[in-house]
Amino acid sequence: MTFLQPWLLFALPLVALPVVIHLFNQRRFQTVEWAAMRFLVAARSLAAGMTRLRQWLIMLLRMLAVAAAVLAVSRPLAHGWLAAAGGDRAAAIVLLDRSPSMSQVSRGGGESKLATARRQAAAALETLGVGRVVLIDGATCRPVELATPRALEQVPEAEPAAAAADLPRMLRAACTELSAARTAAGTVWICSDQRANDWRVADPAWPAIRDTLARLPQGVRITLLGYDEPPAGDLAVRVGRAVLEPRGREWDLRLDITLRGNVAGAGRVPVQIELGSARSSLEVELTGVETVVAGHVIPVDVALLVGADAADTGRERPPPGGWGRVSIPADTNPANDEFFFTFGPPADRRSLIVAEEGTGADESRRILEIAAGIPPEKFLRADVQTLPPADVTDVALADVSLVLWQAALPGGPVAETIGRFVAGGGQVVFLPPAAAGVPADPAAAPATVAGLGWGTWSEHDPPLRPTTWRADEGLLAATQDGTSLPVGDVEVRRSRGIVGEGTPLAMLSDGRPLLVRASSDRGGIHFLATTPAARDSDLAARGVVLYSLVQRAITAGLAAGGRLRQVDAGGLLAGVDEQAGLPRGDTGGGTAWQRLAGAAATSTEVGLHAGVYAADGRLAAVNRPAAEDNADMVTEPQLATLFQGLSFTRLERQTGSGGLVDEVWRLFLAAVVLALAVEGVLCLPRRSLAAPARLAAATREMPA
């Protein structure tokens, strides 16, 4: 039980007041001489047990009434879990998951999970009298101090966003905040719908977060407000691919539209496609959890489309393409009922292979040239260029989507160039150089790039095979129809160790990583532990894996760094200016993203909301991440594991339900009234006081 005014509980000894009054009353008795003692003795012995029980009951009820009155004025709070939440009033950190899945409303309508979470958390913090409230939202993971708990319902940082939440990152930010404010008691409130993609259970940062939280001197209490209602009646629409294909002198827009969701008996769903001011629609028959409309063709007048964009953007240079929007009728989650996309003439798939001449890497370079030079579609054009490391400049990297780096790790100006390239959306895959790895100039060549570096070569006889790899995401993910890449068939005869912390995407059977993604960037840097040369591996012989890896990297580079971008909310667009050191919004002469479509947002929220943005002739369609459409939840055992050893309480809440913290003093007041009423009934004399008088009168009339 938690109380808002616990000091009033010091009045609880007043419970003994009825006993004291009783004893005092016993002391102020009168003494009379009495003749009819035999009746008194009989009265005392007659049903004395019941009388004693009644007296005890009366005393108990009086004490109960006093206790309930004291408890009522102490303002008790409902729910047992509040004992955990109510103790610390100094500060609270609210981790708010505002991902699109939190926009889910219950089937009957009403408010969304996010609105419920904000309202309930604000009311709870206000009721608890928390002095300092820090909000860490799931999209930016930046701490924002709120003036009052009620501000939680007003600040833009708590508005729905299209970006997925990153719970490990949010908790890291909370740890930083808690470490900085040592005096503040640590109470962390997590408002989330427990989607697996937001919680990232497999993130290697979890153990470190646990340790940090456990070591905080002030102690941390974590309360999870879990809004884990299943997304009933929700259908999500997504565009997988939008390309312009030539058709004679005309152009066709080819769209892959995916409808995903669990809508029982939905039948046919109308899908509306908007290209500028032109609209078209199609009816899609739902066939299961996921329905894909592949290659839906729409004829496009490119000139008209580009002209319309130019009119909208005003001072912007007309982009070399257009944008569109696909939408379905509103359902229980409006956040995933539309999807923006950009399209244009297919861009050249330009790749750059960086290798030093004469280092024995020619075989590998040739294989890479083949893998990068064959476009996946016949109408696409691929271009591969090979340069020595020293010649890598910004100019050379212009319009390049992928850099395959098989040389000593870059340093100095080249490293900065690569950094800008990656920050701009480019992809870099480092392969181990053939040399022993000792750079000619140790000062110029850093040992690591994005926290990763090369170790020593190892020979494997017999050859090793990858045993585990990430099939859910990354360059080795399964294909769209769920078929895994034959990564396990690759034989690695020689590999070079990868040192540093990153996200392993594939592991060899001896536990060495085969492919690692740097964790410090936004997924643009990969390290491959071997080369496609025949003496190192049979990646060339089993070309599917290498080809998929290279082409996916090129596609990712095109999507994120090309002139027509398809960006996940909270991803590259939101971070590019920050990483490149460029001013944000319209405040300077640098990159200023202009919103063409989508929800209005403040300048600091650009890239976090779905929409279409234009800047410097580039178009970017920002949408929710694909993983947001996956309804998998974090299970209870997983939660228990994640917060093992910490003070963790999970509170399951219903969307649209009442407040978290309910003052229940009325109940105690009712208990007072009830106790007093029962006590009054028990105190009623067994017979009326007039009865003895009637007895006396009857005695006189009694015949002798």
Add this chain to the structure above:
Amino acid sequence: MFTDRTPRAFLDSGVIARLAAVPLVSRRPMVGGVSGRHASPHRGSSVEFAEYRKYVPGDDLRRLDWRVYGRTDRHYVKEYEADTNLRCCLVVDSSGSMGYGSTGETRLDYARRLAGTLGFLACRQGDAVGISCVGDRVVRHLPPRRNPAHLRLVLDALEQLRPQGPTRLPEVLHELAETVRQRALIVIVSDLFADPEQLAGSFGHLRFRKHDVAVFHLLDPRELAFDFRRPTRFLDMEGGGPLFADPLEIADRYAAALAAYLGAVQRIMLEQGVDYHRTTLDESSERVLARFLVSRAAGKGLR
């Protein structure tokens, strides 16, 4: 007639004058030494015809009924009822409980008035009056005498009576039943705070001895009402230990115990043929006595 001119607080001459109009009569035949106004088990010389009896030698010829002899040629003697005086034994309880009274006078004061007035009336009509003051034993005993001088002693005894000690009324009544040899009117004035079953035995004993028993059961109005409000320590007037009680708590059970006791006493009195008068101290003693005398006068003639 009376030589006692000492003013007695418990005697009211006006009351005596008014009650004198109603004779004190016995409900049973009395065996008296002199002629009186009470029925006797023997034949006598009153004007009330009793029966015919065959003449035997030695009978007074003046009582021979000549008319019957003339008609039947047989000798019959005409017999008449005998009227005699009675022996009135006043039994006054003097235990500690008789000292209680909430109306301004104690139960013993009331008993004095009843017993004194009755003794006076009995003596006035020529009956013998005696008194037994009883507590845990017979405190004082004056056997019945007819002379007015003895009445003074009786009244003195009443006046000097003080309430003290416990009650052993049943045992004392047994003792009196054996002590009073001839038939007598035994008037008991008491609160009867004793076991009703034991009282039943005592009254049975008195009845067996052919005594006419009358009982004035004195109860205080507060004993009936039990209208205490505050917690009270009750001190036993008969020497028992004190008892602490919250009257509000036990009032109902007190009333139940009292009703059970009164019902039992009532039943016993009916069974034993006792002339029972339950009296509360707020009643007028004159009215109580008048009711007593009238009820007995109405039953006069039973032999």
